[in-house]
Amino acid sequence: DWRLLTDDDLDALQGAYIEAARLAFEAGFDAVDIKSCHGYLINELLACHTRPGRYGGSFENRTRFLLGVIDRIREELGPDKAIVSRLGVYDAIPYPYGWGVDKDDYRKPDLTEPKRLIAAMVERGVRMINITIANPYYNPHIGRPFNEPIAGGYQEPEHPIVGVARMIRLAGEIQREFPRVAIVGTGYSWLRALMPNVAAASKANGLATLIGGGRMAFAYPDFAKDILMKGAMSPQKVCVACSACTQIMRDGGRTGCVVRDNKVYGPIFELGRMSDPEHLRLLAQACRGCQEPTCQLGCPAGIRIPDFIHRFLDGDERGAYEVLREANIFPEVCAWLCPVEQQCQGSCLEGFIGAGALPIADIQRYLAVQANKNGWSKLRLPKESTGRTVAVIGAGPAGLACAARLLEAGHCVTIFDKHRQAGGMVDSVIPAYRQSDSLHNELEAVFADVPQGRLTRRLGTQLDAGYNLDTILGEGFDAAFIGMGLPQSLGLASEKLDGLYGALEFLAAAKGGQVDLRGRQVAVIGGGNTAMDAAVTAMRLGARDVYVVYRRSFQEMPAWGGQRDEAIAEGVHFLILTQPLGYVGRDGKLAAVKVCPTRLGAPDAGGRRRPQAVESSAYELAMDVVVEAIGQQIPAAFETTLPGVRLSGGKIAVDDRLMTSRRGVFAGGDLVRGASTVVAAVADGMKAATYIGEYLAGGV
Ligand SMILES: Cc1cc2nc3c(=O)[nH]c(=O)nc-3n(C[C@H](O)[C@H](O)[C@H](O)COP(=O)(O)OP(=O)(O)OC[C@H]3O[C@@H](n4cnc5c(N)ncnc54)[C@H](O)[C@@H]3O)c2cc1C
Numbered sequence: 078d079w080r081l082l083t084d085d086d087l088d089a090l091q092g093a094y095i096e097a098a099r100l101a102f103e104a105g106f107d108a109v110d111i112k113s114c115h116g117y118l119i120n121e122l123l124a125c126h127t128r129p130g131r132y133g134g135s136f137e138n139r140t141r142f143l144l145g146v147i148d149r150i151r152e153e154l155g156p157d158k159a160i161v162s163r164l165g166v167y168d169a170i171p172y173p174y175g176w177g178v179d180k181d182d183y184r185k186p187d188l189t190e191p192k193r194l195i196a197a198m199v200e201r202g203v204r205m206i207n208i209t210i211a212n213p214y215y216n217p218h219i220g221r222p223f224n225e226p227i228a229g230g231y232q233e234p235e236h237p238i239v240g241v242a243r244m245i246r247l248a249g250e251i252q253r254e255f256p257r258v259a260i261v262g263t264g265y266s267w268l269r270a271l272m273p274n275v276a277a278a279s280k281a282n283g284l285a286t287l288i289g290g291g292r293m294a295f296a297y298p299d300f301a302k303d304i305l306m307k308g309a310m311s312p313q314k315v316c317v318a319c320s321a322c323t324q325i326m327r328d329g330g331r332t333g334c335v336v337r338d339n340k341v342y343g344p345i346f347e348l349g350r351m352s353d354p355e356h357l358r359l360l361a362q363a364c365r366g367c368q369e370p371t372c373q374l375g376c377p378a379g380i381r382i383p384d385f386i387h388r389f390l391d392g393d394e395r396g397a398y399e400v401l402r403e404a405n406i407f408p409e410v411c412a413w414l415c416p417v418e419q420q421c422q423g424s425c426l427e428g429f430i431g432a433g434a435l436p437i438a439d440i441q442r443y444l445a446v447q448a449n450k451n452g453w454s455k456l457r458l459p460k461e462s463t464g465r466t467v468a469v470i471g472a473g474p475a476g477l478a479c480a481a482r483l484l485e486a487g488h489c490v491t492i493f494d495k496h497r498q499a500g501g502m503v504d505s506v507i508p509a510y511r512q513s514d515s516l517h518n519e520l521e522a523v524f525a526d527v528p529q530g531r532l533t534r535r536l537g538t539q540l541d542a543g544y545n546l547d548t549i550l551g552e553g554f555d556a557a558f559i560g561m562g563l564p565q566s567l568g569l570a571s572e573k574l575d576g577l578y579g580a581l582e583f584l585a586a587a588k589g590g591q592v593d594l595r596g597r598q599v600a601v602i603g604g605g606n607t608a609m610d611a612a613v614t615a616m617r618l619g620a621r622d623v624y625v626v627y628r629r630s631f632q633e634m635p636a637w638g639g640q641r642d643e644a645i646a647e648g649v650h651f652l653i654l655t656q657p658l659g660y661v662g663r664d665g666k667l668a669a670v671k672v673c674p675t676r677l678g679a680p681d682a683g684g685r686r687r688p689q690a691v692e693s694s695a696y697e698l699a700m701d702v703v704v705e706a707i708g709q710q711i712p713a714a715f716e717t718t719l720p721g722v723r724l725s726g727g728k729i730a731v732d733d734r735l736m737t738s739r740r741g742v743f744a745g746g747d748l749v750r751g752a753s754t755v756v757a758a759v760a761d762g763m764k765a766a767t768y769i770g771e772y773l774a775g776g777v
């Protein structure tokens with residue numbers, strides 16, 4: 078739907094090409110390549126038979142842009158600058174819209190004009206041209222013969238080898254006409270391990286001077302080295318023409334070979350596919366709309382999953398989002414972070430008796446992204462405020478969800494947090510690679526346009542014995558919600574050592590870019606999700622080796638399966654049945670961790686077999702850094718920070734309406750549940766807002 082470019086626009090664009098060339102030479106490149114193929118601007122202009130004005134119609138007009146760019150580079154940047162071009166010589170699009178085609182039958186190339194153009198380029202000093210054909214968006218099989226099409230694409234109407242042969246023949250025709258120009262052949266990747274043989278034959282027969290590898294370079298970056306050093310390419314490393322790299326590009330990701338470089342590009346491919354509504358709709362068709370939806374029972378927020386899936390299937394994306402939102406105000410963040418294999422997807426009937434669980438989280442993420450983009454997720458505030466004020470202490474998922482719902486009920490909210498950024502653990506600790514930008518996208522979209530008077534953010538305000546709950550309630554708030562989480566790491570160490578971290582401090586410092594572990598030996602103590610995050614983070618920060626030291630076996634490990642497997646895939650070593658006994662320090666610096674093997678005894682109260690240390694076999698492991706990830710606890714000086722709020726078993730005690738022992742003070746999230754999940758904290762916050770509303774109305 079773009080407006081047509083005018084001739085003046087094209088004149089100006091020519092200037093941009095010259096500027097780009099100037100920058101390339103300034104950056105130290107020896108040559109510039111003027112892309113004139115694959116349906117991009119210059120290639121389109123070459124086919125502008127029907128365009129009026131200076132850039133359409135005659136051969137001179139259609140080639141004016143490309144030749145003008147070459148002339149201007151020569152004139153403005155110097156006659157010695159090397160210019161090469163990637164030139165499409167045959168579009169396979171019917172005349173008058175195609176270039177290099179037979180006017181009566183576009184399926185036949187006619188190289189008369191391309192050869193005339195090449196002669197003009199050669200006259201201007203161009204000495205190397207890569208010959209290519211077709212438009213990858215319109216007829217990809219012609220320029221990129223493949224075995225598998227992209228989603229929604231077509232199966233090749235001809236055997237791929239016919240396409241390969243066509244490209245070789247056309248490049249050969251040009252090479253024979255211009256024997257002194259280095260013609261680069263294209264489209265050889267489908268040939269797999271035979272590529273060098275055919276390339277050699279092309280060269281020997283004067284059909285090209287050089288051969289380029291497109292997809293082969295993704296799949297097998299050192300293919301040229303193997304040809305030179307080993308005389309052959311490995312069949313195990315070649316491109317298999319599956320089009321997955323193209324699929325990534327179409328889905329908007331950074332591309333590479335999904336088959337041969339799966340660790341990097343597999344997840345990008347998967348994310349792209351799982352963000353495509355057409356693909357998701359196909360998968361969603363498997364939903365049985367169960368009478369007893371086990372998926373819903375698996376969701377801590379109780380989202381009516383079959384309902385949102387069926388609305389999505391019917392094309393009612395807004396309606397589907399509304400179903401999500403009524404139970405979970407932050408569905409985008411949760412779609413990234415929820416342990417779905419333990420929750421909705423792990424409970425889906427189709428996973429037990431069908432072809433596999435529905436991609437519930439992916440559909441949720443897609444809908445949430447649409448909602449956040451289109452302004453559907455904005456809070457809906459009543460015009461008039463109730464005039465009642467609530468203090469929300471802690472801007473983590475629980476506090477934010479509570480604040481959102483209180484605002485929608487018309488109350489005025491003040492949020493307090495010791496950090497300057499909202500988001501709790503999700504913002505400060507959970508690694509960015511597991512959540513993309515979902516938190517900030519969602520917070521921005523949900524809290525957009527909330528007027529100052531309704532929401533006051535007192536971020537950077539720490540509650541402690543001096544500035545405590547009494548002080549805050551003394552300001553006249555009608556009620557309070559506490560969502561302060563479990564902000565302190567539990568530790569084994571009795572002394573401070575340089576190199577010894579608590580997991581939360583380590584992850585926060587890593588997220589802030591303050592940790593460099595290149596070449597270091599790192600141990601992570603613990604077997605939970607936090608330990609897995611710390612271990613993977615340490616690997617990604619360049620640690621030489623990372624050891625997870627865990628006193629029980631894999632079976633008892635509390636980390637979610639997905640998190641554990643990711644750590645294994647990342648190269649983390651697991652020292653299971655190994656108990657840490659203490660640390661060895663030298664001049665205040667950590668030098669080693671002392672460990673011993675364990676044996677598993679009888680089950681403890683939680684049902685897991687109890688480890689028994691075999692201290693007689695203790696040994697030391699030299700370490701530069703140790704991260705203790707053995708648990709979290711409530712804030713220090715709890716009693717003086719939250720006077721009147723009683724604990725039970727190390728957590729805040731609440732009644733079934735989430736009210737604490739102090740009247741009018743409610744609580745939820747990790748501080749009440751123990752270390753839990755984002756979705757559970759969000760559900761608590763939303764529920765607490767309802768109970769606070771009832772309390773304010775005098776109903777409690
Ligand atoms: C490493 C790690 C990885 C995790 N991974 C996942 C995951 O993948 N999926 C998942 O669902 N859950 C995960 N969790 C758990 C999840 O982060 C928590 O369950 C969730 O954040 C709890 O929300 P909350 O609002 O109760 O508390 P928090 O998120 O902890 O928020 C509490 C807020 O209170 C503030 N606060 C605390 N003390 C004070 C004070 N004295 N004064 C002022 N403000 C204060 C804090 O700054 C913080 O912003 C992970 C947790 C950790 C530690």
Ligand SMILES: Cc1cc2nc3c(=O)[nH]c(=O)nc-3n(C[C@H](O)[C@H](O)[C@H](O)COP(=O)(O)O)c2cc1C
Binds near residue numbers: 220221264293326
């Ligand atoms: C994922 C992907 C990205 C591509 N990007 C470009 C590009 O940016 N510029 C370009 O000139 N050609 C691009 N191509 C086309 C290739 O350079 C090449 O012409 C085509 O893949 C056929 O050659 P091959 O058989 O060696 O792959 C791309 C091809 C693929 C598969």
Ligand code: SF4
Binds near residue numbers: 333
């Ligand atoms: S994903 Fe890999 S194997 Fe598939 S076409 Fe691209 S480079 Fe070839």
Ligand code: SF4
Binds near residue numbers: 373386
């Ligand atoms: S359990 Fe699975 S199949 Fe059944 S309604 Fe839920 S998502 Fe659909």
